[in-house]
Amino acid sequence: MPIHINLLAEAKAAEDLRRRDPVKRAIYIGVSLVLALLVWSGMVEMDVIMAKQSLTGMQIAIDVKTNAYQRVSAQQKKNAVIQVKLEALEKLQGARFLQGSLLNALQHATVDGVQLTRLHVDQACFLTEGTDSQTNGDRVIVGHPATVRAKTIAHLDARDFSANPGDQVNKFKSVIAKESYFQAMLDKTNGVQLANPPSAPQTDAGKSYVTFTLDCYYPEVSR
Numbered sequence: 001m002p003i004h005i006n007l008l009a010e011a012k013a014a015e016d017l018r019r020r021d022p023v024k025r026a027i028y029i030g031v032s033l034v035l036a037l038l039v040w041s042g043m044v045e046m047d048v049i050m051a052k053q054s055l056t057g058m059q060i061a062i063d064v065k066t067n068a069y070q071r072v073s074a075q076q077k078k079n080a081v082i083q084v085k086l087e088a089l090e091k092l093q094g095a096r097f098l099q100g101s102l103l104n105a106l107q108h109a110t111v112d113g114v115q116l117t118r119l120h121v122d123q124a125c126f127l128t129e130g131t132d133s134q135t136n137g138d139r140v141i142v143g144h145p146a147t148v149r150a151k152t153i154a155h156l157d158a159r160d161f162s163a164n165p166g167d168q169v170n171k172f173k174s175v176i177a178k179e180s181y182f183q184a185m186l187d188k189t190n191g192v193q194l195a196n197p198p199s200a201p202q203t204d205a206g207k208s209y210v211t212f213t214l215d216c217y218y219p220e221v222s223r
Contacts, residue, residue, distance in 0.1 A: 073140065077133055080142045102154060105181030111172040113162030117211075120155040152218040155195065157211065165210040166198045173214055187217045 099121070106116060130146035156176070162168045176182055177192040186192065195213035202209055 073135065077135070077140050080140060081133060084142060084145055101181060101185075105179050106156075109172075109175050109179040109182070111168050111175055113160060113168050114172045115159045115161060116156060117159055118155075118157035120157070122153045122155065124151045125149065126151075147222050150221045152221075154216040154218070156214040156216065158214070159209045159211050160198065161207055161209045165201050165208050169194065169198055169210075169212050176214060176216065182216060185218060187219050190217065192216055 102121070103119075106119070126149040128147045128149065131144050134141045158172065160166055160168045160172075173192055173194060177186075182191065193215050195215045198210040198212040200210070202211070
């Protein structure tokens with residue numbers, strides 16, 4: 001029976017021993033772990049890059065919307081100021097004192113024996129300072145423009161030439177108070193008042209008369 005001699009058995013055994021060396025195995029495992037860590041780190045870095053790009057895009061979108069919001073807020077503030085001014089102008093137009101309407105009404109408020117000698121309109125104005133518009137967060141607090149309170153009094157100086165001077169004073173006061181213009185425009189409480197008692201009788205061209213003054217009070221108006 002032939003005998004087989006493996007001359008490489010010793011070398012193979014040594015090779016197997018080297019392969020089973022725990023230090024080399026640990027090195028191989030360490031290298032594998034390092035490679036895995038590098039791959040994982042690369043993937044994380046890629047995710048970070050993509051997240052930064054996404055964040056940049058979102059920031060740009062937010063900046064665009066923020067700028068648009070600021071423009072809209074500024075325009076709303078301007079619109080609110082314009083609206084306040086328009087309302088003030090409309091109020092001023094509606095509240096202005098019309099001399100022509102007063103003169104026209106006096107033509108229809110006449111009494112026999114009474115002569116209107118003088119018309120004097122006295123207007124006193126009182127200023128109230130305005131406030132500026134302010135922004136509180138996303139809400140615009142509209143300011144108020146300066147306003148002027150106006151008090152108007154029409155003084156009617158007249159003479160009573162009636163047969164008994166002074167008798168027509170109250171009648172003239174009543175006619176003034178009942179005239180449609182004065183009913184609509186004057187203060188509802190004591191709109192027409194006798195400023196002072198009639199004067200002592202006086203004479204002009206052989207006729208006796210007394211003088212008196214009626215005060216017509218208009219409601220206070222804010223402009």
